[in-house]
Amino acid sequence: MEYRILGSGLDIRADSGECIAVTRPQSRQLVSVLALHAGETVRADALTELLWGASGLKNPGKALQQAVLVARKLVPAHFLVTEPGGYRLHLGQGDYLDLCQFEQLTARAERTRPADLRAAAGLFESALSLWGARPLADLPSTAAVEPLRQGLLAQRREAREELGSILLDLGEHGHLIAKLRRWLAEDPYNERHRSQLMLVLYRTEHKAEALALYDEAVDLMGTQALLGPSLQRLAQQIIRNEPCLQQGFTLRAPTASGDHSSSAPSPLPSVGLSRRTDSAGDCWTPTGIDVSRPSPARIYDWFLGGKDNFAADREAGEAILKAAPHGIVACQENRAFLCRAVEYLTARGVTQFLDIGTGLPTQNNVHEVAQRHCPRARIVYVDNDPIVSVHARALLAETDNVALVKADLRDPELILRHWRLQELIDFAQPVAILLLAILHFIPDEDDPHVAVARLLAEAAPGSYLVVSHGTADAGARTARAVERIYDERASASLHTRSAAEVNRFFDGTELVRPGLVFTSQWRPPCGALTVQPAEAGLYAGIGRKPLSSEVKRSI
Numbered sequence: 269m270e271y272r273i274l275g276s277g278l279d280i281r282a283d284s285g286e287c288i289a290v291t292r293p294q295s296r297q298l299v300s301v302l303a304l305h306a307g308e309t310v311r312a313d314a315l316t317e318l319l320w321g322a323s324g325l326k327n328p329g330k331a332l333q334q335a336v337l338v339a340r341k342l343v344p345a346h347f348l349v350t351e352p353g354g355y356r357l358h359l360g361q362g363d364y365l366d367l368c369q370f371e372q373l374t375a376r377a378e379r380t381r382p383a384d385l386r387a388a389a390g391l392f393e394s395a396l397s398l399w400g401a402r403p404l405a406d407l408p409s410t411a412a413v414e415p416l417r418q419g420l421l422a423q424r425r426e427a428r429e430e431l432g433s434i435l436l437d438l439g440e441h442g443h444l445i446a447k448l449r450r451w452l453a454e455d456p457y458n459e460r461h462r463s464q465l466m467l468v469l470y471r472t473e474h475k476a477e478a479l480a481l482y483d484e485a486v487d488l489m490g491t492q493a494l495l496g497p498s499l500q501r502l503a504q505q506i507i508r509n510e511p512c513l514q515q516g517f518t519l520r521a522p523t524a525s526g527d528h529s530s531s532a533p534s535p536l537p538s539v540g541l542s543r544r545t546d547s548a549g550d551c552w553t554p555t556g557i558d559v560s561r562p563s564p565a566r567i568y569d570w571f572l573g574g575k576d577n578f579a580a581d582r583e584a585g586e587a588i589l590k591a592a593p594h595g596i597v598a599c600q601e602n603r604a605f606l607c608r609a610v611e612y613l614t615a616r617g618v619t620q621f622l623d624i625g626t627g628l629p630t631q632n633n634v635h636e637v638a639q640r641h642c643p644r645a646r647i648v649y650v651d652n653d654p655i656v657s658v659h660a661r662a663l664l665a666e667t668d669n670v671a672l673v674k675a676d677l678r679d680p681e682l683i684l685r686h687w688r689l690q691e692l693i694d695f696a697q698p699v700a701i702l703l704l705a706i707l708h709f710i711p712d713e714d715d716p717h718v719a720v721a722r723l724l725a726e727a728a729p730g731s732y733l734v735v736s737h738g739t740a741d742a743g744a745r746t747a748r749a750v751e752r753i754y755d756e757r758a759s760a761s762l763h764t765r766s767a768a769e770v771n772r773f774f775d776g777t778e779l780v781r782p783g784l785v786f787t788s789q790w791r792p793p794c795g796a797l798t799v800q801p802a803e804a805g806l807y808a809g810i811g812r813k814p815l816s817s818e819v820k821r822s823i
Contacts, residue, residue, distance in 0.1 A: 703773075
């Protein structure tokens, strides 16, 4: 039997190579958790804590028995062993678990490195190839599992750092740049990756881009004092074109004590990124940002299954789900509406998109959907969250015709005159203005309707306005409870609005059919409504700014 848990989901294969499909999520999570403890008995009470945590499940013991029963119907019975008080995943001598393979390969690489750099690099490459784009996807998102997940991700991070160091020593710069860009996009607080990429860019005659990476850290944190001295020193060496940076130069890994030596550099206009692990297992926490206060962007990221969130965000998300059990469904439907809206617009010839309040990057981002249908599409993202900014900049570093502007919807003039927007967006031609799940974080006293009207005034006839907005119309009591959670905990308060109030944002446009409806009702795939309107929780609509010669009509 083969078990793979490091990829984008649990993958089980029989000795014949046939894939064994385990479709029930609870059973997939059960096998994944047992695989983490391969060969060891896991107590039933510990399993229920790992699988469901404090979810409020009425009978977790019965749920565990059902998950075991379903798994045993698919996996040969002797592989899922019942032990006194618990369960064990049996792995015989001929069985395979990708986690064990990863640990064996990295251990061999470390032993091989002193004698043969190239062989060690190959072993690290093989170990890292076992990981998928969305690793450990079938591990449950519970407080008990999170330290295990973070421990595994730390092992992967260490293997990446060691491979980067070896490839630098070997001078394989071209092979390394793409890897480091991808790794830094996933782990933007990793100073060692940032240093490695800065050095390899400098060696390949991209000094300005190397220093831009340093400036990117400035934008994230805003204070030099917290930045690791090794990274500061490297930036000064790059500025001075020191000969020691050429082949043979060794980057020093940041130390736990902070690496404050007597040769620490003089201040640069910099920021701080610090690695630490808190009690919830969060790694690479930005020390200049109060992550004890939930952020709407990070709560939304948690709802969508992302990893760019912290303990406070998850706790707020769990509180929201208690008040509104359909919260995750609402976020998923909002994301699905975004994809359908972008597909609708590209099909009508729109090639310019201004996405304000973009949030943390996830799957099916606007540029991915738009450029899949129209490769020449140009997209500008706008957000004022510093963590969103650093993640998006790293992710978009190698993406053509896409830019990020750090700005606030409440200042439309700043957005409109930003040089990056003016470089990519031609307001003399139709543009799609996307305001998804953002307007309900702006109170009436900040005049969100005026801000939207200003953006529309700049847009050419034939442009589109896309809006999704939270409402209390489908359940006032639930909406008020969620509003209180945001008011009391989050960095931005929530302001739901009625259909009439949301409709006002479309003043000066013609609503596309079916008009202003709940997200699940806006042109669902194949016309099938899979989620009830009350569960969707957000209104959605698209308005088109009419051509001067057109008579107002429904499109």
